[in-house]
Amino acid sequence: MDVSYELYDVIVLGGGPAGLAAGIYAGRSRLKTLLIEKGMYGGQISMTNEIENYPGQLQEGESGASLIARMSEQVVKFGTETVQDIVKEVLLEGEIKQVICERATYKCKTLIIATGAFPRAIGCKGEGQFVGRGVSYCATCDANFFEGFDVYVVGGGDSAIEEAMYLSRFARKVTIIHRRDALRAAKSVQEKAFRNPKIAFLWDTVIEELHGEGLLSGMTVRNVKTNSLTQILADEKDGMFGVFGFTGNIPKSELFVGKLEMDEGYLVTNEDMHTNIPGVYAAGDVRKKSLRQVVTAVSDGAIAAIQAEKYLE
Numbered sequence: 589m590d591v592s593y594e595l596y597d598v599i600v601l602g603g604g605p606a607g608l609a610a611g612i613y614a615g616r617s618r619l620k621t622l623l624i625e626k627g628m629y630g631g632q633i634s635m636t637n638e639i640e641n642y643p644g645q646l647q648e649g650e651s652g653a654s655l656i657a658r659m660s661e662q663v664v665k666f667g668t669e670t671v672q673d674i675v676k677e678v679l680l681e682g683e684i685k686q687v688i689c690e691r692a693t694y695k696c697k698t699l700i701i702a703t704g705a706f707p708r709a710i711g712c713k714g715e716g717q718f719v720g721r722g723v724s725y726c727a728t729c730d731a732n733f734f735e736g737f738d739v740y741v742v743g744g745g746d747s748a749i750e751e752a753m754y755l756s757r758f759a760r761k762v763t764i765i766h767r768r769d770a771l772r773a774a775k776s777v778q779e780k781a782f783r784n785p786k787i788a789f790l791w792d793t794v795i796e797e798l799h800g801e802g803l804l805s806g807m808t809v810r811n812v813k814t815n816s817l818t819q820i821l822a823d824e825k826d827g828m829f830g831v832f833g834f835t836g837n838i839p840k841s842e843l844f845v846g847k848l849e850m851d852e853g854y855l856v857t858n859e860d861m862h863t864n865i866p867g868v869y870a871a872g873d874v875r876k877k878s879l880r881q882v883v884t885a886v887s888d889g890a891i892a893a894i895q896a897e898k899y900l901e
């Protein structure tokens with residue numbers, strides 16, 4: 589494995605909105621900055637086809653991916669170096685921190701953790717077996733596979749309802765399965781869904797098991813109030829349907845267990861993004877906070893970079 593002998597002022601872990609914003613602010617402050625991302629830039633938001641709530645976002649049809657493309661260009665413009673690698677371990681004690689990745693080890697004076705989160709599994713029997721064969725967690729990626737088919741969406745928050753509306757452009761019918769009798773989504777989002785003639789609701793319901801030979805073609809759902817079970821089968825001529833899970837996120841913080849303070853897996857910071865170790869900051873969905881959105885992720889990233897600059901001074 590290579591050891592990078594460069595000593596960076598700032599290393600940013602993760603190229604989602606929080607990491608990209610940190611990269612822009614640190615680069616623009618003329619700090620020697622490296623951004624490490626394991627895959628494509630953009631993180632979770634690159635999975636969404638439409639982003640309407642990012643301030644200034646008035647362009648019709650702006651997708652997460654097109655917003656991220658502009659942010660990534662800005663990172664490069666301000667001189668932040670980027671590398672594609674997977675972080676395996678971090679050594680945080682002492683003035684020089686080490687980031688051990690699959691392909692190399694990098695050193696830095698300050699570290700901004702922006703490793704984000706990933707969608708929670710639906711949690712029913714057969715789920716793993718049908719991922720990519722009817723089960724999905726990404727409407728943008730998979731909606732077109734369900735053109736003219738029936739689709740079920742699990743969840744009741746903003747993401748679930750917004751993605752259900754997006755899916756309704758492709759699917760014959762979208763049924764939202766929610767374990768409660770009311771949605772958690774913002775009222776304005778709910779109103780749009782209630783007005784959408786292609787969206788139906790199955791309240792107080794959870795999926796128990798998914799069935800099918802190869803492709804997903806049936807499921808057993810349970811009413812949580814009555815405990816009664818119902819079989820739902822694909823339309824005979826379709827032979828399959830889709831289930832999209834939007835039931836929340838799990839933080840990507842396993843690298844920091846025992847090293848940084850956490851609460852239910854989320855990294856604990858103060859309002860200036862400081863973790864409990866000096867020179868180590870957390871930004872975006874990986875940190876404990878009340879609103880996980882692009883606007884709060886980029887704000888966190890900007891604050892973390894400016895705090896790193898102050899620490900270096």
Ligand SMILES: Cc1cc2nc3c(=O)[nH]c(=O)nc-3n(C[C@H](O)[C@H](O)[C@H](O)COP(=O)(O)OP(=O)(O)OC[C@H]3O[C@@H](n4cnc5c(N)ncnc54)[C@H](O)[C@@H]3O)c2cc1C
Pocket residue numbers: 601602603604605606607624625626627628629630631632633634635636638639640641642673674675676702703704705706707725726727747751840871872873874880881882883885
């Ligand atoms: C389907 C969906 C729709 C959404 N719609 C909206 C919306 O309309 N508006 C809105 O504001 N928000 C929306 N969100 C939420 C928004 O996407 C997140 O709040 C935001 O992406 C968080 O940014 P982040 O940078 O903190 O983390 P993430 O986006 O999760 O990015 C983290 C990055 O870190 C990388 N990474 C993780 N671990 C490692 C490692 N070990 N080594 C290297 N790299 C690593 C990941 O590959 C990833 O690119 C949506 C989310 C989803 C899932």
